[in-house]
Amino acid sequence: xxxxxxxxxxxxxxxxxxxxxxxxxxxxxxxxxxxxxxxxxxxxxxxxxxxxxxxxxxxxxxxxxxxxxxxxxxxxxxxxxxxxxxxxxxxxxxxxxxxxxxxxxxxxxxxxxxxxxxxxxxxxxxxxxxxxxxxxxxxxxxxxxxxxxxxxxxxxxxxxxxxxxxxxxxxxxxxxxxxxxxxxxxxxxxxxxxxxxxxxxxxxxxxxxxxxxxxxxxxxxxxxxxxxxxxxxxxxxxxxxxxxxxxxxxxxxxxxxxxxxxxxxxxxxxxxxxxxxxxxxxxxxxxxxxxxxxxxxxxxxxxxxxxxxxxxxxxxxxxxxxxxxxxxxxxxxxxxxxxxxxxxxxxxxxxxxxxxxxxxxxxxxxxxxxxxxxxxxxxxxxxxxxxxxxxxxxxxxxxxxxxxxxxxxxxxxxxxxxxxxxxxxxxxxxxxxxxxxxxxx
Amino acid sequence: xxxxxxxxxxxxxxxxxxxxxxxxxxxxxxxxxxxxxxxxxxxxxxxxxxxxxxxxxxxxxxxxxxxxxxxxxxxxxxxxxxxxxxxxxxxxxxxxxxxxxxxxxxxxxxxxxxxxxxxxxxxxxxxxxxxxxxxxxxxxxxxxxxxxxxxxxxxxxxxxxxxxxxxxxxxxxxxxxxxxxxxxxxxxxxxxxxxxxxxxxxxxxxxxxxxxxxxxxxxxxxxxxxxxxxxxxxxxxxxxxxxxxxxxxxxxxxxxxxxxxxxxxxxxxxxxxxxxxxxxxxxxxxxxxxxxxxxxxxxxxxxxxxxxxxxxxxxxxxxxxxxxxxxxxxxxxxxxxxxxxxxxxxxxxxxxxxxxxxxxxxxxxxxxxxxxxxxxxxxxxxxxxxxxxxxxxxxxxxxxxxxxxxxxxxxxxxxxxxxxxxxxxxxxxxxxxxxxxxxxx
Numbered sequence: 001x002x003x004x005x006x007x008x009x010x011x012x013x014x015x016x017x018x019x020x021x022x023x024x025x026x027x028x029x030x031x032x033x034x035x036x037x038x039x040x041x042x043x044x045x046x047x048x049x050x051x052x053x054x055x056x057x058x059x060x061x062x063x064x065x066x067x068x069x070x071x072x073x074x075x076x077x078x079x080x081x082x083x084x085x086x087x088x089x090x091x092x093x094x095x096x097x098x099x100x101x102x103x104x105x106x107x108x109x110x111x112x113x114x115x116x117x118x119x120x121x122x123x124x125x126x127x128x129x130x131x132x133x134x135x136x137x138x139x140x141x142x143x144x145x146x147x148x149x150x151x152x153x154x155x156x157x158x159x160x161x162x163x164x165x166x167x168x169x170x171x172x173x174x175x176x177x178x179x180x181x182x183x184x185x186x187x188x189x190x191x192x193x194x195x196x197x198x199x200x201x202x203x204x205x206x207x208x209x210x211x212x213x214x215x216x217x218x219x220x221x222x223x224x225x226x227x228x229x230x231x232x233x234x235x236x237x238x239x240x241x242x243x244x245x246x247x248x249x250x251x252x253x254x255x256x257x258x259x260x261x262x263x264x265x266x267x268x269x270x271x272x273x274x275x276x277x278x279x280x281x282x283x284x285x286x287x288x289x290x291x292x293x294x295x296x297x298x299x300x301x302x303x304x305x306x307x308x309x310x311x312x313x314x315x316x317x318x319x320x321x322x323x324x325x326x327x328x329x330x331x332x333x334x335x336x337x338x339x340x341x342x343x344x345x346x347x348x349x350x351x352x353x354x355x356x357x358x359x360x361x362x363x364x365x366x367x368x369x370x371x372x373x374x375x376x377x378x379x380x381x382x383x384x385x386x387x388x389x390x391x392x393x394x395x396x397x398x399x400x401x402x403x404x405x406x407x408x409x410x411x412x413x414x415x416x417x418x419x420x421x422x423x424x425x426x427x428x429x430x431x432x433x434x435x436x437x438x439x440x441x
Numbered sequence: 442x443x444x445x446x447x448x449x450x451x452x453x454x455x456x457x458x459x460x461x462x463x464x465x466x467x468x469x470x471x472x473x474x475x476x477x478x479x480x481x482x483x484x485x486x487x488x489x490x491x492x493x494x495x496x497x498x499x500x501x502x503x504x505x506x507x508x509x510x511x512x513x514x515x516x517x518x519x520x521x522x523x524x525x526x527x528x529x530x531x532x533x534x535x536x537x538x539x540x541x542x543x544x545x546x547x548x549x550x551x552x553x554x555x556x557x558x559x560x561x562x563x564x565x566x567x568x569x570x571x572x573x574x575x576x577x578x579x580x581x582x583x584x585x586x587x588x589x590x591x592x593x594x595x596x597x598x599x600x601x602x603x604x605x606x607x608x609x610x611x612x613x614x615x616x617x618x619x620x621x622x623x624x625x626x627x628x629x630x631x632x633x634x635x636x637x638x639x640x641x642x643x644x645x646x647x648x649x650x651x652x653x654x655x656x657x658x659x660x661x662x663x664x665x666x667x668x669x670x671x672x673x674x675x676x677x678x679x680x681x682x683x684x685x686x687x688x689x690x691x692x693x694x695x696x697x698x699x700x701x702x703x704x705x706x707x708x709x710x711x712x713x714x715x716x717x718x719x720x721x722x723x724x725x726x727x728x729x730x731x732x733x734x735x736x737x738x739x740x741x742x743x744x745x746x747x748x749x750x751x752x753x754x755x756x757x758x759x760x761x762x763x764x765x766x767x768x769x770x771x772x773x774x775x776x777x778x779x780x781x782x783x784x785x786x787x788x789x790x791x792x793x794x795x796x797x798x799x800x801x802x803x804x805x806x807x808x809x810x811x812x813x814x815x816x817x818x819x820x821x822x823x824x825x826x827x828x829x830x831x832x833x834x835x836x837x838x839x840x841x842x843x844x845x846x847x848x849x850x851x852x853x854x855x856x857x858x859x860x861x862x863x864x865x866x867x868x869x870x871x872x873x874x875x876x877x878x879x880x881x882x
Binding site: 002018022026029030032033034035131137138139142143146147148149150151152273274275277278279290292293294295296297298299300301306307309310311313314317318321322323328329330333334335338 | 459463467470471473474475476572578579580583584587588589590591592593714715716718719720731733734735736737738739740741742747748750751752754755758759762768769770771774775776779
């Protein structure tokens with residue numbers, strides 16, 4: 001059997017602890033599968049004395065991960081620190097620069113520095129694996145980087161944030177408001193005390209930026225993403241979606257269009273009978289439209305210590321099965337130096353269906369005016385639902401809800417029509433506009 | 442750039458032609474990704490003169506695939522001939538024995554000779570890749586062989602035959618009989634003139650045998666599979682399933698139990714709100730229950746020239762990214778010489794829920810007798826539905842349909858109860874028993 005693969009783990013939170021458990025419980029099986037044992041020889045964490053249920057006696061302990069990356073006798077540097085900047089960045093860069101492989105679960109780091117790090121890995125003939133950075137334990141990076149090599153990808157989209165999907169699922173199931181479901185998610189540990197990063201779509205955007213690069217062979221462009229979170233989604237929207245045969249999911253979507261590549265994160269109507277509409281709770285899902293294969297869909301646990309550790313372990317095993325001097329496939333699917341610049345498609349050029357919910361005064365002429373603005377902007381309607389508003393249900397007929405579902409149209413037209421409607425002065429509430437996405441399956 | 446990877450393709454049907462197209466259309470991109478060009482240098486087919494839309498002028502042509510495997514100047518032998526025996530078997534064996542990598546889409550061959558061929562590949566330090574052999578373009582082999590290395594798997598199940606799933610979907614959608622939907626599937630090219638192999642579950646069984654080996658590290662046991670096809674499923678079953686919140690799918694299921702490993706292929710009730718229940722038409726799906734990760738679900742095109750070629754291409758690209766002398770991971774997830782013998786669990790020991798549909802005489806005492814037989818066999822019931830039978834709807838009250846859904850119980854108990862009910866003499870039709878499977882998602 002070949003000599004052991006020596007790994008150093010930076011960050012001993014829930015993921016690190018779960019990874020250490022796997023490596024210990026499955027030690028012999030992993031050695032059999034990989035042709036050599038895998039040994040943790042170094043770890044870094046802030047506090048050496050904390051009990052993490054891991055025996056650290058034979059392991060070199062560092063308080064500084066960069067120092068571990070620079071000097072520990074390791075083959076693989078496993079970065080579980082998090083954060084887009086230092087020390088994670090310096091540590092991974094140092095490890096790769098001296099010919100150590102690296103495995104990371106850090107989407108923020110890669111969204112910011114992924115191309116640079118991929119280039120360093122490729123110059124040094126080592127791997128930078130990051131399956132855990134997107135959709136947790138779902139092997140979407142491997143599928144895109146390896147399995148779909150023969151395909152051109154036209155669209156990739158997914159439920160990439162478990163917090164948001166949990167909240168939307170609970171709103172629908174229990175008829176509760178966003179705020180109530182957020183509180184419940186916080187109580188259960190699915191949402192942070194400050195939930196902004198999850199519910200406003202930033203976390204989804206980081207993951208989407210990586211999928212976009214893999215899908216289209218472009219440089220990572222995490223700042224060029226259209227962003228809309230779920231905090232404005234009301235129970236009225238969810239009910240109206242249900243009536244019309246849709247569910248609302250926060251999707252990250254990257255799509256090739258004639259004018260460039262769209263990257264967008266927003267609440268999205270998906271048909272109820274699509275596979276992705278059934279993905280509930282904290283589960284994640286990714287769908288990939290590939291020219292030769294067709295649509296590939298994957299779903300599974302997208303977060304949590306164990307799911308993340310499962311993906312990190314797969315990445316380490318891939319390295320363990322390779323041998324020093326072996327040539328590796330490119331980190332981002334295509335060599336970093338050959339990645340195309342990212343050409344952003346303007347959001348106003350986006351084409352698709354739209355759900356528009358308007359609260360209007362219940363008086364003569366309002367409906368005719370709505371219809372005229374739609375027609376003026378060349379928007380053709382798939383369905384129109386009109387019902388009494390919140391007050392109307394109590395016999396007070398001065399409010400009405402109008403829901404319009406459009407056929408495929410241009411975002412620019414929808415914005416113009418909604419602006420024109422707003423300026424007519426009979427809207428009693430902020431208009432709600434939700435994009436529709438149609439999976440192939 | 443490294444020298445070209447030279448491949449020989451045996452079999453130039455739709456898959457081979459699609460593969461040749463990909464290799465030609467994406468030639469430069471593939472070279473960039475893999476670090477070397479991939480060239481078709483040899484092909485074998487029965488008829489050299491047939492026009493397949495591929496330029497064969499610079500390619501060595503063989504009419505005998507075994508001769509090509511033995512003597513062509515190739516790095517990779519791509520077997521697209523099909524069939525569990527020769528010439529496919531001899532050809533792949535010869536190629537591996539002389540140190541050529543092999544890629545195959547042939548589930549029948551691997552279900553029969555997979556362990557022997559894996560052993561030969563491992564002895565010779567080459568790869569035997571077979572992503573296309575199970576669920577077409579869905580990267581389930583890679584997920585199980587590589588991504589889930591850190592997990593113990595307790596169950597794997599899936600919709601592995603597009604023909605059956607198409608027929609069941611159409612029966613439900615259009616309220617048609619099995620026979621009518623089969624005819625339509627044949628007309629559309631989704632079913633063979635002799636559909637036995639698909640509709641009776643043999644094709645699913647071959648694929649399941651490979652998943653079982655990967656999931657549990659056991660030798661392939663394609664003959665030890667409990668088999669029940671879909672030809673006995675009636676529109677009444679589908680309607681009753683729908684009423685009770687289920688859909689019927691032909692599943693292949695492999696499951697670890699206390700008494701061994703179950704391998705079973707049968708029509709299965711899955712809850713309507715599960716992700717797999719939404720997988721319609723010819724689409725395939727596989728779900729994997731893994732201890733660290735949780736449940737991973739993948740769905741996509743499971744057959745057809747392009748989907749198969751996409752998977753074959755991914756397998757070839759993996760080889761192209763490796764270099765001569767590189768150590769590879771084991772073919773079946775664990776080295777062939779270390780695979781455990783397959784220990785079959787008796788079907789009578791299977792535990793799960795059951796749907797039982799009985800057509801009985803509409804007379805006093807019948808229901809009490811049913812209930813007694815259930816109780817005598819310790820079967821507890823989740824739901825009981827009783828409705829007029831076929832004649833009853835016309836006012837003729839002599840027939841009644843009784844549907845029982847059990848809580849988790851033992852197959853042996855269900856069989857005994859149904860036998861006892863049958864021997865009471867008031868059944869007017871063959872009893873229908875369909876197992877229930879509950880996915881985690």
